[in-house]
Amino acid sequence: xxxxxxxxxxxxxxxxxxxxxxxxxxxxxxxxxxxxxxxxxxxxxxxxxxxxxxxxxxxxxxxxxxxxxxxxxxxxxxxxxxxxxxxxxxxxxxxxxxxxxxxxxxxxxxxxxxxxxxxxxxxxxxxxxxxxxxxxxxxxxxxxxxxxxxxxxxxxxxxxxxxxxxxxxxxxxxxxxxxxxxxxxxxxxxxxxxxxxxxxxxxxxxxxxxxxxxxxxxxxxxxxxxxxxxxxxxxxxxxxxxxxxxxxxxxxxxxxxxxxxx
Numbered sequence: 001x002x003x004x005x006x007x008x009x010x011x012x013x014x015x016x017x018x019x020x021x022x023x024x025x026x027x028x029x030x031x032x033x034x035x036x037x038x039x040x041x042x043x044x045x046x047x048x049x050x051x052x053x054x055x056x057x058x059x060x061x062x063x064x065x066x067x068x069x070x071x072x073x074x075x076x077x078x079x080x081x082x083x084x085x086x087x088x089x090x091x092x093x094x095x096x097x098x099x100x101x102x103x104x105x106x107x108x109x110x111x112x113x114x115x116x117x118x119x120x121x122x123x124x125x126x127x128x129x130x131x132x133x134x135x136x137x138x139x140x141x142x143x144x145x146x147x148x149x150x151x152x153x154x155x156x157x158x159x160x161x162x163x164x165x166x167x168x169x170x171x172x173x174x175x176x177x178x179x180x181x182x183x184x185x186x187x188x189x190x191x192x193x194x195x196x197x198x199x200x201x202x203x204x205x206x207x208x209x210x211x212x213x214x215x216x217x218x219x220x221x222x223x224x225x226x227x228x229x230x231x232x233x234x235x236x237x238x239x240x241x242x243x244x245x246x247x248x249x250x251x252x253x254x255x256x257x258x259x260x261x262x
Contacts, residue, residue, distance in 0.1 A: 016120040017049040021113040026053060027101030028110065029060045030094065033070035035107040037176075040064055042111040047118035052088035055079070056097075065172065072098050119155065126151040191238070194231030 025043070028035045045058040059078045063070045076094055079085040088094075130148045133139070139147075180189070190204030205211060213221045229240040 015049070015124065016117040018113050018117055019050065021110045021117075022048055022050060022053045023097045024101050024110040025107065025114060026056050026060070026094075027097040027099070028104040028107045029057075029070055030072045030075060030098040031101060032104035032107075035104045036060060036064050036070055038107040039111040042108070042115050047114050049117070049121070052093065055084055055088050056094070059084075067172070123155050126155050191232060192236060193228045194235065195228070 025039050029039065039057075040061060043057065045054045045061065048054040048057055056075065056079070059075055060070055063074060063078065068074060072094060076085060076091060079088060085091070129151055133144050133147060188199050188204045190202070190206035192199055192204050193202075213225055215221050226242065229242055232238050233240045
């Protein structure tokens, strides 16, 4: 079995990691291929600390993108084809992960633990880099501050799934969305707007969308948007934030609609 050493930072302190969560994700994938989709939404191979786990999850991700079967045999075979099976610990390591997973129903939680530890390790590295820049004093203070801000921004960005994705992953996600939408009898897959024709054309409003309402002045754009917000607040019991942005006014204050109120 591949040896796992405890990771340490430059100060000799142990870095954040969870060997148990990493093995649980791999074991869940090997014993229940349907759970892989949950981890793919959260993790990348680089989020794993231990090299052998990175390699195994990378193979699992490749099989997932190929829409191939994922189990103990297919993963070990793909690792063997690339001469990496022994490097990750061999059959014994995969068998250990597959047989000792507590339950495959908690794949999302296992994945979130790994992601959190990865973000913390990145934050520690960025903090060390910022410390080195500050102690080194090899640049203007303004430049050092800008670089420090960029490093912290990169950490917060890494916590969101904003990487450039292979087109195969995008197609797979789109296909799964189409299948789910086809099973929805109401035709509304997002947040209902209160307007039947708009719901029919859009399927409702979805997270991450930017909806633009265009029209000449005085055509009722603002009233239309407020009517949607009112429906969402009263009928669907969701809070709505209304933030007017009128080019003719400098005092633009946000307004809030609490669930169930107008």
